Amino acid sequence: MSLLGEPELTEDGEFVINIGPQHPSTHGVLHLKVWLDGETIKKVQPHLGYIHRSIEKMSESLSYRNFIFATSRMDYLSAHINNEACALTVEKGLGIEAPPRAQAIRILMAELTRLSSHQLWWGCMGLDLGAVSPFFYGFRERESIMEVMEETCGARLTQNYMVPGGIMYDIHPNFQNRVKNVLKQIKENFKEYDDLLTGNVIFEGRTKGVGYLSPEDAISYGCTGPTARGSGVSCDVRKWFPYDGYDKLQFNEILETGGDCYARYMVRMAEMRQSVRIIEQMIDNIPEGDFQTKTKAVLKLPKGEFYQRVETARGELGVYIVSDGAASPYRIKYRSPNFSNLSALEHMAKGAKIGDLVAIMATIDLVIPDVDR
Amino acid sequence: MTTEELKLSVATLFPAATFDETGEFLNVMVNLPEFRNVMKTLRHNSELSFDSLFCLTCIDWKTHLMMVYHMISKQHRHVLVIKVKLDNTVKPEIETVCDIWKTANFHEREVFDLFGVNFKNHPDMRRIMLDDNWDGFPLRKNYVDENMISL
Amino acid sequence: MSLLLTIGFGPLATAIHNWVTASISNATGALATEMVIVGISLLLFLVPLCFFLGYMERRVAGFMQMRLGPNRVGPQGTLQIVADTVKLLLKEGLTPDASDKFLFNLAPIIVVVTSMLVLAPIAFAKDFQIWDISIGVLYMASVSSISVIGILMAGWSSNNKYSLLGAMRSGAQIVSYELSVGLSLITIVIFTGSLRMSDIVNSQADGWWIIKGHIPAIISFVIFVIASTAEINRAPFDLAEAEQELTAGFHTEYSGMKFAMFLLAEYINLFIVSAVAATLFLGGWMPFHIGHWEMFNHIMDFIPSSIWFMSKTFLIIFIIMQFRWTFPRLRVDQLLNLEWKYLLPISMFNILLVTVCAIMGWYF
Numbered sequence: 001m002s003l004l005g006e007p008e009l010t011e012d013g014e015f016v017i018n019i020g021p022q023h024p025s026t027h028g029v030l031h032l033k034v035w036l037d038g039e040t041i042k043k044v045q046p047h048l049g050y051i052h053r054s055i056e057k058m059s060e061s062l063s064y065r066n067f068i069f070a071t072s073r074m075d076y077l078s079a080h081i082n083n084e085a086c087a088l089t090v091e092k093g094l095g096i097e098a099p100p101r102a103q104a105i106r107i108l109m110a111e112l113t114r115l116s117s118h119q120l121w122w123g124c125m126g127l128d129l130g131a132v133s134p135f136f137y138g139f140r141e142r143e144s145i146m147e148v149m150e151e152t153c154g155a156r157l158t159q160n161y162m163v164p165g166g167i168m169y170d171i172h173p174n175f176q177n178r179v180k181n182v183l184k185q186i187k188e189n190f191k192e193y194d195d196l197l198t199g200n201v202i203f204e205g206r207t208k209g210v211g212y213l214s215p216e217d218a219i220s221y222g223c224t225g226p227t228a229r230g231s232g233v234s235c236d237v238r239k240w241f242p243y244d245g246y247d248k249l250q251f252n253e254i255l256e257t258g259g260d261c262y263a264r265y266m267v268r269m270a271e272m273r274q275s276v277r278i279i280e281q282m283i284d285n286i287p288e289g290d291f292q293t294k295t296k297a298v299l300k301l302p303k304g305e306f307y308q309r310v311e312t313a314r315g316e317l318g319v320y321i322v323s324d325g326a327a328s329p330y331r332i333k334y335r336s337p338n339f340s341n342l343s344a345l346e347h348m349a350k351g352a353k354i355g356d357l358v359a360i361m362a363t364i365d366l367v368i369p370d371v372d373r
Numbered sequence: 374m375t376t377e378e379l380k381l382s383v384a385t386l387f388p389a390a391t392f393d394e395t396g397e398f399l400n401v402m403v404n405l406p407e408f409r410n411v412m413k414t415l416r417h418n419s420e421l422s423f424d425s426l427f428c429l430t431c432i433d434w435k436t437h438l439m440m441v442y443h444m445i446s447k448q449h450r451h452v453l454v455i456k457v458k459l460d461n462t463v464k465p466e467i468e469t470v471c472d473i474w475k476t477a478n479f480h481e482r483e484v485f486d487l488f489g490v491n492f493k494n495h496p497d498m499r500r501i502m503l504d505d506n507w508d509g510f511p512l513r514k515n516y517v518d519e520n521m522i523s524l
Numbered sequence: 525m526s527l528l529l530t531i532g533f534g535p536l537a538t539a540i541h542n543w544v545t546a547s548i549s550n551a552t553g554a555l556a557t558e559m560v561i562v563g564i565s566l567l568l569f570l571v572p573l574c575f576f577l578g579y580m581e582r583r584v585a586g587f588m589q590m591r592l593g594p595n596r597v598g599p600q601g602t603l604q605i606v607a608d609t610v611k612l613l614l615k616e617g618l619t620p621d622a623s624d625k626f627l628f629n630l631a632p633i634i635v636v637v638t639s640m641l642v643l644a645p646i647a648f649a650k651d652f653q654i655w656d657i658s659i660g661v662l663y664m665a666s667v668s669s670i671s672v673i674g675i676l677m678a679g680w681s682s683n684n685k686y687s688l689l690g691a692m693r694s695g696a697q698i699v700s701y702e703l704s705v706g707l708s709l710i711t712i713v714i715f716t717g718s719l720r721m722s723d724i725v726n727s728q729a730d731g732w733w734i735i736k737g738h739i740p741a742i743i744s745f746v747i748f749v750i751a752s753t754a755e756i757n758r759a760p761f762d763l764a765e766a767e768q769e770l771t772a773g774f775h776t777e778y779s780g781m782k783f784a785m786f787l788l789a790e791y792i793n794l795f796i797v798s799a800v801a802a803t804l805f806l807g808g809w810m811p812f813h814i815g816h817w818e819m820f821n822h823i824m825d826f827i828p829s830s831i832w833f834m835s836k837t838f839l840i841i842f843i844i845m846q847f848r849w850t851f852p853r854l855r856v857d858q859l860l861n862l863e864w865k866y867l868l869p870i871s872m873f874n875i876l877l878v879t880v881c882a883i884m885g886w887y888f
Contacts, residue, residue, distance in 0.1 A: 048501055048502055049500075049501065049502035049504075052502040052503065054487075054511055054512075056487075057511055057512055092397075217475070219424050219425050219447060220424070220474055220476065221476050222425060222475075222476030224427075233447070235447075240450070304396055305396045305397075305400075306396070307397060307398070309427075318427060318428050318443075320430065320441075320443075322432055330432075331432045331433070331512075333428065335427060335428040335430075339479060339480075339483075340476050340480075343475070343478060372502060
């Protein structure tokens with residue numbers, strides 16, 4: 001018996017299977033080569049690049065207004081936040097700042113994105129562990145957020161709403177009312193989330209003590225976002241390096257010390273509540289005024305290097321622009337959260353079962369285009 | 374530590390390093406031979422203790438390549454950028470740092486894949502994104518892809 | 525109403541039997557004719573049953589997931605499953621090139637035949653049973669375990685690593701959980717003193733065993749439902765399929781009608797397991813009787829026995845379906861831990877308990 005000409009067993013008697021690139025639980029085209037001893041994982045080797053589009057190279061020939069749109073396609077679940085990061089970097093280069101109204105709307109949009117991303121993650125997390133129903137419950141609230149997005153930004157998934165100097169156009173008149181309705185609905189339904197999954201015995205058995213990541217390893221592997229905060233590593237960019245006026249808001253950075261899948265799960269569950277808290281503070285206090293600073297038609301960044309980071313739903317996204325003074329970036333680097341988080345997968349999955357691998361991947365919350373770029 | 378203090382302590386540790394303060398962070402230019410030693414010291418020196426390497430990339434300046442390492446200390450909350458100039462653009466080589474920061478493993482493979490910089494002593498120096506028998510290094514400025522469609 | 529009672533399924537079966545033996549003098553020929561009749565009526569019963577279970581599962585899933593489920597094809601979507609069956613029938617039944625073709629094609633047949641065999645001793649209504657074999661419970665427990673061979677065969681012959689893993693998981697799982705299923709069946713056998721299905725049902729004329737047998741019967745009922753859910757590979761114990769881990773486990777490579785046969789077997793097994801639970805613990809076709817309340821018992825008798833049997837069975841099917849749409853899946857080591865560290869010791873203790881109860885007469 002052989003597949004693709006490979007021997008069935010390695011010399012050490014290990015069984016090699018390829019999980020992906022087409023697999024129900026890799027959430028995209030991730031390819032993991034897994035060495036198994038029975039059901040126990042000996043080694044995991046991620047093979048990337050199935051959706052590598054070289055966005056960094058593309059951006060080198062795009063203007064400072066255009067390259068932002070490519071980033072919506074990176075981490076498509078946090079498109080707003082990706083755009084925000086790019087807009088902020090360009091603003092940093094130009095030495096301007098978005099008007100207060102634009103900043104407030106940016107925060108609202110970013111937090112709505114975070115909420116919807118975490119809801120999708122929650123549904124998929126349940127699905128990955130074999131419970132199908134959470135998927136539909138997670139999508140219920142996500143759908144109402146998507147409708148708000150659609151009304152204001154004109155798109156549901158790859159919104160291109162943030163531009164250098166502010167936002168592209170003002171919010172829809174219904175925006176505030178609809179967001180309030182969504183918040184009401186979400187707050188009522190948080191209880192359902194907990195009832196369906198959080199307290200379940202099987203769920204706790206599947207996640208507690210699985211995929212342990214120590215704080216030292218989390219830092220060393222460059223993990224950020226809920227993946228690192230589940231290990232007790234403080235890394236919330238919104239607190240460490242506030243942007244767009246996050247420093248004026250009341251919210252907590254969620255830290256869990258478990259370091260296992262359950263801790264990462266709890267971090268995201270609590271983060272949803274923090275996002276709701278942030279939106280509640282902002283929704284009635286959107287300042288009046290311009291939604292965009294006046295900028296030149298052709299943007300040119302001065303010669304130099306600019307680095308800006310933001311907190312996406314998955315962790316720290318860094319945008320590093322090297323400018324030679326031309327109308328398009330000389331070199332652009334996206335330090336994507338998933339790329340670093342994925343590198344810790346092998347460490348976490350060693351010695352676990354196949355079922356655990358799925359749970360670990362679910363709690364890292366991988367978005368493959370963000371890994372491959 | 375403020376930028377001034379940071380500059381002072383780095384300067385005392387490595388007299389050969391040169392500084393550039395035009396950007397947001399303190400940039401330190403390091404020579405290739407003492408690079409690995411610098412990185413080890415930055416990681417393990419208790420005053421500096423840069424425990425997180427959050428960005429590792431390369432810039433192609435046509436005449437030379439420039440490795441850029443962004444690092445932060447979670448403990449002291451200071452950021453430092455280390456830059457290393459690689460003059461050999463045909464076969465650029467540099468020591469790996471992936472035993473100092475594990476995150477460098479993937480990032481160095483990415484730089485190898487897209488810039489062709491070879492990292493000495495890296496445990497798994499293969500292409501990470503592209504096909505194993507891909508020709509050329511896409512992020513180099515002299516890379517030409519005859520199949521590329523201009524937008 | 526009275527007409528319906530007199531023409532129950534039992535008298536109908538007797539009438540057919542008398543008619544066949546009267547018209548065919550040769551005893552062997554009569555038996556063969558009866559077997560053909562039984563086979564045809566079984567198929568006529570099973571196919572609509574599986575259609576209904578498939579439809580029910582989708583509607584239950586829809587109900588639990590805030591959606592409608594099938595509602596376009598036919599009234600209330602009832603014909604959706606027919607459309608799907610036609611699709612499966614028309615699909616090409618692929619056989620992978622590197623597979624063991626004989627075993628690959630044999631496996632789904634074994635799985636379906638096994639589950640149909642188990643139907644034999646089940647009493648569907650009063651005096652309406654295919655084969656009232658004297659070792660009914662033992663027969664079911666032993667025949668149902670053949671299905672593991674079919675699953676192992678399917679997984680092995682597919683020449684697919686995921687299938688093989690799924691088959692191995694399934695082997696470990698079914699063999700383990702059979703112990704608990706068997707031990708919980710024995711509880712009722714100890715109370716009744718007979719392995720014959722009709723005896724077991726008749727012994728519940730003054731109350732169902734789950735009430736009469738109180739604590740030990742309830743314990744074994746719960747264990748039976750859990751262990752048999754595991755034995756028929758349904759979520760949360762569907763490790764052999766485990767879509768998110770093994771894509772589709774042992775039937776990854778199957779398509780078309782061969783795949784449909786696994787699906788058919790799954791639903792027949794679901795029905796059987798529920799029917800057995802209903803027969804042993806909830807009285808089978810026996811109406812709800814309370815001791816010597818003659819008046820009450822008489823009123824209950826007006827409801828036909830087949831309706832009693834089906835409603836009990838479908839109640840348990842509904843419960844098992846709810847499991848599937850609520851719980852996450854267990855991991856393989858947790859699955860075996862549950863059996864060997866919890867269910868089996870509890871079952872063993874329960875046997876002791878039930879024996880004491882039976883000897884001392886501590887039941888109603």
